[in-house]
Amino acid sequence: MLAPSLVLLLGVSVIPLLYSARISLLSFRFGNPYKFVGLNNYIHLFRDLGFWHSLGITAVFTVVAVAIEFVLGLCLALLVAGNLRFKGLIRTAFMLPMVVTPVIAGITFRFIFTSDLGIVSYLTRIIFGKQFNFLSTPELALPAVIIVNVWEWTSFMFLVLLAGLHSLPTEPFEAARVDGASPWQIFRDITLPLLKPVILIALLIRTMDAFTTFDSIFILTAGGPGTSTETVSLYVYNTAFQFLQLGYAAAMVLVILVLLVLVSRLFIRLLGDEASAA
Amino acid sequence: MILRLRSIVLQCGRYLLIAVALFLTLFPLYWLLISSLKSDPELFRSVPTLIPERPTLGSYRELFAIRNVGQFLLNSTIVVSLSVVASMVIGSAAAYSLARFRSPANQSILFAILVTRMIPGIVIVVPIFLMIRAFGLLNTYAGLSLVYTALNLPFVIWMMRSFFNEIPIELEEAAMVDGDSRLSALWRIVLPLAAPGLAATAFFAVITTYNEFVFALILTSTDDTMTVPVGTATLSFKTSVDWGAMTAMAIIGMLPVMMLAVALQRHFVRGLTLGALK
Numbered sequence: 001m002l003a004p005s006l007v008l009l010l011g012v013s014v015i016p017l018l019y020s021a022r023i024s025l026l027s028f029r030f031g032n033p034y035k036f037v038g039l040n041n042y043i044h045l046f047r048d049l050g051f052w053h054s055l056g057i058t059a060v061f062t063v064v065a066v067a068i069e070f071v072l073g074l075c076l077a078l079l080v081a082g083n084l085r086f087k088g089l090i091r092t093a094f095m096l097p098m099v100v101t102p103v104i105a106g107i108t109f110r111f112i113f114t115s116d117l118g119i120v121s122y123l124t125r126i127i128f129g130k131q132f133n134f135l136s137t138p139e140l141a142l143p144a145v146i147i148v149n150v151w152e153w154t155s156f157m158f159l160v161l162l163a164g165l166h167s168l169p170t171e172p173f174e175a176a177r178v179d180g181a182s183p184w185q186i187f188r189d190i191t192l193p194l195l196k197p198v199i200l201i202a203l204l205i206r207t208m209d210a211f212t213t214f215d216s217i218f219i220l221t222a223g224g225p226g227t228s229t230e231t232v233s234l235y236v237y238n239t240a241f242q243f244l245q246l247g248y249a250a251a252m253v254l255v256i257l258v259l260l261v262l263v264s265r266l267f268i269r270l271l272g273d274e275a276s277a278a
Numbered sequence: 279m280i281l282r283l284r285s286i287v288l289q290c291g292r293y294l295l296i297a298v299a300l301f302l303t304l305f306p307l308y309w310l311l312i313s314s315l316k317s318d319p320e321l322f323r324s325v326p327t328l329i330p331e332r333p334t335l336g337s338y339r340e341l342f343a344i345r346n347v348g349q350f351l352l353n354s355t356i357v358v359s360l361s362v363v364a365s366m367v368i369g370s371a372a373a374y375s376l377a378r379f380r381s382p383a384n385q386s387i388l389f390a391i392l393v394t395r396m397i398p399g400i401v402i403v404v405p406i407f408l409m410i411r412a413f414g415l416l417n418t419y420a421g422l423s424l425v426y427t428a429l430n431l432p433f434v435i436w437m438m439r440s441f442f443n444e445i446p447i448e449l450e451e452a453a454m455v456d457g458d459s460r461l462s463a464l465w466r467i468v469l470p471l472a473a474p475g476l477a478a479t480a481f482f483a484v485i486t487t488y489n490e491f492v493f494a495l496i497l498t499s500t501d502d503t504m505t506v507p508v509g510t511a512t513l514s515f516k517t518s519v520d521w522g523a524m525t526a527m528a529i530i531g532m533l534p535v536m537m538l539a540v541a542l543q544r545h546f547v548r549g550l551t552l553g554a555l556k
Contacts, residue, residue, distance in 0.1 A: 002387070005372035005435060008428040013394040016405035023405070072299075079296055092543050093300055096307065099539040101489040103507040104528045107514050108310045111521060111528075119309060119326055151306065156550065163547040163555045198555070212398035215491040219511055233400045240404050241496060253401045264396065 017257070020250040028247030041251035051252060053227060054235040061142065061231055062210040065149040069206060070199075072150070073157025078187075080158075081165045091159070098155045106219030109148045110135065113220075135221055138228040145217050145229050149210060157202055164198030165191070197271060204267040208260060232256055314338070314525035321522055337522035338530075344523060347530065349501060350509035354488055356419050357505060361426035362483045366476065368427070369434030374464065376435065377442035378450075388436070392552070395432035399492045407496050417500045425493050430483045433552065437482070440553030441475025442468070478545035485535050485542075506531045 024041050028034040045051055080090060097105065113120050115133040124132040134144035172194070176186050192199075214233040217223065223230035223238070230238075236256070240249035313321060315333040341347055376384055406425060415421030445468055453463040469476070491507045498504040504512065510531050514524055539546070547555050 001371040001375040004368045005391075005431050006387075008368065009391060009394050009431055011409075012402060012406070012425065012428040013397055016402040016409070017397075019405035019408070020402070023408075076296075076299055079292055079299075084296075088543070090296060090300065092540060094303055095539060095543060095546060096536065097303060099485055099489075099535050100307075100532050101491075101507050101510075101535060103489075103491050103511050104532045107510060107524060107528050108306050110514070111313065111525060112306060112309060114519075114521070117322055117326070117521060122324075122326055151303070155303070159547050160550055160555065163551075167555065201551070201554075208396060208398065212400050214400055215507070218491075219514060233398075236400050236403070237492075240407075246404055246408070249404050253404060257397075257401050260398070260401075 017254075020254055023247050024251035024254055026247040028245075028250075030244040030246065034247065037247075041248050042255070044248065045251055045255060050227065050230075051232075051235060054230050054232045057142065057227075057229065058211060058231040058233075061146060061149070061213070061229075062207060065146045065153075065210050066203065066206045068146070068150050069154045069157045070203060072154045073202075074161050074199075076154070076158045077161040077165055078191075080162060091162070094155045094158055096155070097152050098159075100152070102152065102215035103219055105148065105152050106216035109144075109151070109216075110220050113144055136225055138225050141221050141225060141229045145220055148216050148220060149213060152216065153206060153210070156206060160202045161195070161198060164195050164202075167198075168194050200267055200271050204264060204271075207267070208264060211260060211263070212256075310525055310528055313521070314529045316522070318522050337526040340520070341523040341526045341530075344520070346501060347509070347527060350504060350506045351530075353419070353498075353503055353509075354505040357422050357426065357494075358484055358487045360419065360423040361430060361487055362480055364423070364427040365430035365434050365483060366480050369431045370438045370476065372431075373435045373438035374442055374468070377439050378447065388439070391432045391435055395436075395552075399429075399490075403492055403496060406493065410497055415497075417498055417503045419503060422494060422497045422503070422505070425497065426487050426490065429490075429493075430487060433486070433549075434479055434483060436552040437479040437549065438472070438475060440548070441472050441479070444475075445471045478542060478549065481538050481542045482545070482549040485538055488535055 023034075025036060025038060026034045027037045027040070076094070080087065084090070100108075112118055113134045115121050115131070115136060121131045121133060124130065132140060134140040168191070172190050173186060176190055181189070212233050213231060214237065217229055217231060217234060218237070221229045223234040232252075236249050236252055239245050239252060312328070312330050314337050315335070316327070316330045317332060317334050317336055320327060320331060376388060410416055410421045410425065413421065415424070449467050449471070450460070450463045453467050454460060458466065488505075489507065490505075491511070494505045494508045495511070498508060501509075510527055513519075513527060542549070
């Protein structure tokens with residue numbers, strides 16, 4: 001009963017990765033005959049400033065977006081946990097951004113930020129007396145795509161952390177209250193440590209996901225203006241499907257995969273420490 | 279008395295903060311909705327209106343007139359149905375065997391399945407494109423559905439395993455003592471009990487499949503096969519964007535997943551964490 005699943009899963013994991021490894025050693029462009037070039041693609045990659053630039057953009061995007069999502073999500077979860085009127089309704093409302101098709105979320109915000117009839121340009125006009133065109137200004141485009149990511153995914157952090165808070169045992173909290181601990185002490189010394197495994201898992205999932213964000217950035221800015229929002233996902237996509245350098249894109253993707261594995265190992269190590277300490 | 283007052287102030291602050299968060303979460307969606315209901319002159323007014331003065335379905339009529347939006351919805355419906363049904367059948371079989379036939383290899387199989395889910399789409403997009411092209415399945419429902427079936431499997435297997443684990447094994451054993459074969463025990467006893475889990479898992483798979491963009495973008499490029507996200511993106515990249523039609527498209531495109539998400543809310547967190555948190 002397992003066999004069909006395993007075959008299909010090999011087809012989207014091991015086989016594509018081996019295939020990538022093979023074509024990463026080729027000079028493989030559409031329309032041209034391919035030839036074996038050894039490690040040339042990898043050597044080229046390490047000298048490719050565009051790639052390093054996109055890696056830097058991706059790192060800033062990921063760290064800033066995930067950090068904001070985490071802080072906002074945790075605050076919201078703490079606010080909503082416990083007795084609250086309309087709790088179900090509120091939770092459902094916060095769930096919506098996450099299920100909106102990312103492409104459509106991108107379009108929604110392109111509409112909000114657009115220069116001619118966008119509400120943000122109108123608001124900046126009346127508040128600052130000067131119109132801010134977020135998506136066409138290099139310094140503002142990255143903050144704009146981060147804002148959109150935060151809008152889409154804070155709800156993920158919120159829901160997972162809220163479920164985590166609800167699953168915590170109640171005794172330590174009661175004991176602390178009896179002993180006269182302040183809310184801040186309770187949060188710092190009881191809530192946070194108990195919640196740490198859930199926090200790490202939520203951070204791991206969001207980090208992996210944010211690192212490879214494609215849809216909303218593709219729609220909002222397509223990496224521009226210039227290369228100011230060109231994350232690695234867009235760089236891979238452009239290399240493979242705009243410039244048709246498939247061999248080079250394959251090499252790039254394998255390097256990205258190694259980076260992702262290293263980052264996730266860090267999280268898993270932290271989780272492991274947590275498990276062995278408990 | 280002072281303590282009461284303090285707690286009332288705190289409660290007010292809590293509701294106020296939640297209200298602000300709700301506003302920020304819902305305003306973009308509200309803005310999109312009312313913009314889709316405005317007439318073109320009102321949409322382009324330099325001072326935007328917060329409530330449409332004369333709501334009209336003009337943008338929706340225009341949308342269906344200029345482009346075959348119905349076709350995109352049909353394409354998405356076909357691809358989503360094919361791949362979700364296939365992954366539910368194949369994945370549930372795997373999940374059942376992992377839940378019931380205990381073997382020492384199970385833990386490593388489950389972990390390996392989880393790892394395949396962690397591989398980001400962009401990492402395998404190049405080889406998958408070449409593989410689907412080699413099969414002659416570019417721009418076909420079959421090609422995209424095949425990829426989606428495989429991509430859904432890890433989620434289906436983990437979720438369904440967690441649901442099967444909740445069904446006491448004694449029920450099946452009793453049925454088998456009474457003369458049922460394992461298959462008929464599965465059919466008569468287990469599946470009816472697992473029905474809510476099957477539905478929740480399938481709904482979830484529908485949402486992620488419907489929303490998927492990267493693979494749909496590279497595997498479908500004709501109007502006859504492109505899914506809603508790709509069709510929407512294509513519309514939005516025309517040189518002069520018709521924002522009336524675009525906002526209408528965004529609303530129509532997000533409706534199906536929104537409704538599913540609201541239906542799913544009880545199982546939402548479980549789906550986000552692959553059955554780890556409820």
